[in-house]
Amino acid sequence: MGVVTGVQGIRWYDLIFIGKETHAGPTPMSQRHDPVQVLLPALQRIYALADDYAPHGRITVGDFTADPGVINTVPGRLTIKLDLRHPDATVLTAMDSAVRTIVQEETTDNGVEGQVNEIWYSPPVSFAPECIAAVKQAVAVTGAQAMNIVSGAGHDAVYLSKAGPTSMIFVPCENGLSHNELENASREDLAAGANVLLHAVLEMANAG
Secondary structure (H helix, E strand, C coil): CEEEEEECEEEEEEEEEECCCEECCCCCHHHCCCHHHHHHHHHHHHHHHHHHCCCCCEEEEEEEEEECCCCCEECCEEEEEEEEEECCHHHHHHHHHHHHHHHHHHCCCCCCEEEEEEEEEECCEECCHHHHHHHHHHHHHHCCCCEEEEECCCCHHHHHCCCCCCCEEECCCHHHCCCCCCCCCCHHHHHHHHHHHHHHHHHHHHHC
């Protein structure tokens, strides 16, 4: 079982690189203001942040949009959807600062403008100690094996925790794959998780 102690923080961005739209044929490489050429080294440095803040740092680029999106045209504008995650708010702030610095440095003196627009922020969440303790007690009662874990994905429990004491229980998924159509958990693990949930609820009810 996973005894979930909290949920990592998430920051979402639009990274915008603005160059100059030109035709692929007549424009020499040396005279282009190509946002794609700027994006490549910028992304290499941004992805390196995951190593800098390992093992919990997460970097994901989920979408690229080139404008005008024509095969024989250097795009005038490139928009990237970026997802940063870390369970420590201080580290997540440092990652945010690093992304802004990288974009600024990579777009300086090359005819491309860079913008970093944060579109959503969900701070890291620590669950209620009494709820976590109840889950651990339930694990002991049922004899299940368990480990503490911070949720990598956002959950409704993030918002429930703002209204009252909250915790979560995770069960193993095949190959560790979750939040995916291929996610698969065995009947035995699901039953074990439900049993832990039952005893955690009883523990909290008796404590009240």
